Amino acid sequence: MVQNRQEHTHLEGFRVAVIGGGVAGTTAAMRLAERGIDTQVFEAGTGLVSGPPICHLHAGGNLYREISLDQCLTLLDQSVATVRMYPHSVNRRPTVLAVPEQDPGSLDSVIARLETLRERYAQLVELDSANKVMGEPADYFRLYQQSDLEALKVKDYRSITDSADQWMWPVAQSLDLSAMKYPLVLVQEYGLSVFRLAAEAQLTLADVPHCQLNFNHKVVDTQQTASGWQVTYQDKAGQSHTTEVDYLINAAGFRTGTIDDMAGFGRQRLVEYKAAYVAHWTSTEYQWPEIIVHGQRGTPQGMAQLTPYPDGFFQLHGMTQDVTLFERGLVKSSVQSAQPNVDARYVKNIDQGWDWDQVCQRTDRAIEHFAQWLPEFKQAEVGGKPLCGAQQIPGEDPSLRASDVSFDGERYARMEIVKASSALTAINKVLTQFEDAGWISPTSHYVMTRPSTAKIVSAACEFAVQRGYPEALAKPVG
Structure with missing residues (x-):
């Protein structure tokens, strides 16, 4: 069992790979970093949370009658x-x-x-x-x-x-x-602003030594080992590399099935x-x-x-x-x-x-x-x-909106969120599994420094423009 460390230290000897840097993968990385867990995030794009058109919390599902x-x-x-x-x-x-x-x-x-x-x-x-x-x-x-x-x-x-x-x-x-x-x-x-969420997470995680954000990195293969996973990925230059981790989190968004196929797991x-x-x-x-x-x-x-x-x-x-x-x-x-x-x-x-x-x-x-x-x-x-x-x-129900995570084996989780607000529930369930297995201590903690509001808004506006959207979509409302 990994021993608890002091604040501002991290847990050595237990490594996690997160495939995908959307809302699910980003939230996973934030929570893993808070717990002091060595984490690598593999994102094929140029930054965090550059995916679907999230624009509201869906608090209570009020947009839907069905x-x-x-x-x-x-x-x-x-x-x-x-x-x-x-x-x-x-x-x-x-x-x-x-x-x-x-x-x-x-x-x-x-x-x-x-x-x-x-x-x-x-x-x-x-x-x-x-x-x-x-x-x-x-x-x-x-x-x-x-x-x-x-x-x-x-x-x-x-x-x-x-x-x-x-x-x-x-x-x-x-x-x-x-x-x-x-x-x-x-x-x-x-x-819910995807640009400010991305900015807050990316600025925060950039200063966390045990979290590595790998942008323009595409996972091309995963192989289960006796004690975890071997992940093969290509960098921006097309060069192939491998890394060994103890646990694999599939947060690949609509391409989650591609990673399931690599890992050898069926899923409907x-x-x-x-x-x-x-x-x-x-x-x-x-x-x-x-x-x-x-x-x-x-x-x-x-x-x-x-x-x-x-x-x-x-x-x-x-x-x-x-x-x-x-x-x-x-x-x-x-x-x-x-x-x-x-x-x-x-x-x-x-x-x-x-x-x-x-x-x-x-x-x-x-x-x-x-x-x-x-x-x-x-x-x-x-x-x-x-x-x-x-x-x-x-599953098969197109009206499903509240979903979070599923597991295959002891060392593989897929974060299958439909709405952004489900991401936190998903990674919390994964952390519970870590604690139950004795891989981390329930009290393990790492204090992260969050950026100021001004820095978040400024970075969010830059993200919006870089991604080809009006700066206004990153500015606060209300």
Whole structure:
């Protein structure tokens, strides 16, 4: 058993390789570093967290009507823990949920669920006051009838002192109120900045001597040994190298199945390719909440989502085949391979970027889709390249949102998160296995120095520009 060391020392003799530097791999590296464990991260890209278009916590799963209450409660717990771990990555603005008249559903089930979630959030805060990361539990959500919005519409913005009403004011001004069912819901579902999360983690880990970040390094083979794993990888120059580790964590995102195949483990999973779009709307001068207009997925009336950033930039989803979803975008694994076969066109978009004509066409469709509920938004223009990626989903249920980690053998874990907030749960379960096996002490700890807010925001803005996105997407909201 590895003996506990003093603070600021690390555990020698137990080495872990993490394949993938997305949210899962990054969170794993942060937690492993906190426990003083020698860690190597292998990331094929140029930096941490450069993957799919994450834009919100999914605290409580409020964006979906179809997922189970159990999943919602899990996501709430995980989101609270994630905010505590990455406080600088949070965009503190609420989300408005609405259902259009033409939609056959309602918010009744969501509102009933929100009551349960508010109770759970209150319990978390009672257990630990540091869990109060989404405001007061009593203010977790508020209902707005049409009469409330009509009354808000005629008020002068500068005279409004209530915080919730301030967020709802631009919605009352511009949303087509006659097209909606009531009530509308304002809920403390916050945003999550991938750029600030990446910056906080990368700056922090750069100063940790026992964590090695290997960028532009692609793992090409894994072989199980008597006491762990041999990992073969290629560096930026294409040179091959090998390293020996005691434990292997597969956090390769939508390519997790590729590593499973190398390791010789079968696994059933889905992968879904999706994209979000960046629009610029210069005519607005107000702070907007995120707005979710529910709809039936895959139909022309699929859910529409408007996510605000500073300087008039917005991220757009539309759960239609013309916007966020794609033909043959959902694929599954086979008996022969744990890796679903993602269409080569979509892999090209992820790895090499989009053709500009396609960017403009899809972004314009996204603007049109949301403008049916917010007519003034027709004035918006293409604001940058899409945020695209492929989302892995363990098993066969495409509606699964709360998943974390699975194990094969004693020394292999795959972090199969669908939502970013599940990453912390996943690595904590891996650490529990380490403790149970006696590989690390339950009290092992290494104190990491976190960078200042200013340094995180500055680095995040640099990351955004380097990756071809507007700097605004890295700036704090709220």
